[in-house]
Amino acid sequence: MQFEQPVPVTWVAGFIGAVLSGNQNLQATGLNEIHKVRPGDISFVDLEKYYDACLRSSASIIIIDKEVECPEGKALLVTEDPFSAYVKLVKHFRPFVPAAKMIADDVLIGEDTVIQPNVFIGHGVRIGDHCIIHPNVTLYDHTVIGNNVIIHAGAVIGADAFYYKKRGDREVAYDKLESCGRVVIEDDVEIGAGSTVDKGVSGDTIIGRGSKLDNLVHIGHGAVIGKNCLFAAQVGIGGKTIIEDNVTLWGQVGVSKDLTIGAGAVVLAQSGVPSSLKGGKVFFGYPAEDARYKRRELAWIKRIPEIWEKIKGLSQDAGERSKEKGER
Secondary structure (H helix, E strand, O other), rough: OOEEEEEEEEHHHHHHHEEEEEEEEEEEEEEEHHOOOOOOEEEEOHHHHHHHHOOOOOOEEEEOOOOOOOOOOOOOEOOOOOOHHHHHHHHHHOOOOOOOOOOOOOOEEOOOOOHHHHHHHEEEEEEOOOOOOOOOOOOOOOOEOOOOOEOOOOOOOEOOOOOOOOOOOOOOOEEOOOOEEEEEEEOOEEEOOEEEOOOOOOEEEEEEEOHHHHHOOOEEOOOEEEOEEEEOOOOEOOOOEEEEOOOOOOOEEEEEEEEEEEOEEOOOOOOEEEEEOOOOOOOEOOEEEEEEEEEHHHHHHHHHHHHHHHHHHHHHHHHHHHHHHHHH
C-alpha cells in the first residue's frame, strides 16, 4: 500500500512507540510485506531467521524486535511487538469505513457496464467498460476491474487475507494481520459463480488478462495469476503464489503458498502442488509430478497384489524343493 503523501519516520516512531535508529530524515511512502517492498516502504520482521532478508531488502524503514546494526541509509524502529505495530499503522492509514449504501459514492463505472441487482461495491472501486457484474457479487473497497470483465453471481472479490500470527500464551491464539492491499482484475477476465479472490496483505492480488476462472475457485492473498490461464471448478491457490501465463489447472487442484507454476503447465484434476513446477509440462498426483511417470507409478502400484502372489508362489516352491532335498 502506498501513502497519499510521505510520512516522516520520526512521526512513525512516535505513533507506534518505537525506538528510532539510523537515518532519522527518511520519509515513509508506503507499507509492504517483505516480498513486495520498494524503496521508501515500511516493513516488519519479528523472527530472527528473517532478519537478514529484511535488512537486505528494498525496505527503507524496518520495524524490528531487537537492536541490530542498521544498514546504511535505512532506519530501524525497535519495538517489542513489530506485528502489532505494523497492524496499528495499517488501521491508521487504511481504516475500515462502514458502507452507507450498496454502491459507494466514489465508485467509478465505465461505459456500457451492467451492474445487476444486489451487487455491493465498496469505497474506491474502479470498474472498466463493457463489464457485466451479476447479482449478489461483492466487490470490497479499492478493487480494480478492467474492461470486458464478467463476474458471475455470488463471487466475492477483495476479502481479507487469511494471515494470522499465533500467540501461544493466549486463550484466543491468533492475531489477525490486517489487509491493506487490493485485487486487480485485468481486461477480458471471467470469474465464475461463488468464486473468491482475496486482496493482498499489502500489495495486489492480480488476475491477468484473458484468464478464466470456473465456479467455486479460490485465489489466496497476493497471488499473481498470469495471462490466459484456465482454472476449473474448486481449484484453490494459496497466498503469494505466482501462476505464469497459459497455465491450466483442472478441477479440485490444490496449490500451496509461496511457489511458482511455470508458463504453459497443465495440472490434472485433484492433484496437489506443494512446490514449484516447471512450465510446458503436464502434471498429476500428489505431490504433482510429470503425468507420464505418475501414471506408470500408479500402474505398478495396481500390480502389487499380483506381484506379491507371484513372490509367495516362488517362496512356496523354493520351500518345497528344500524340503524334498532334506528328505533325500
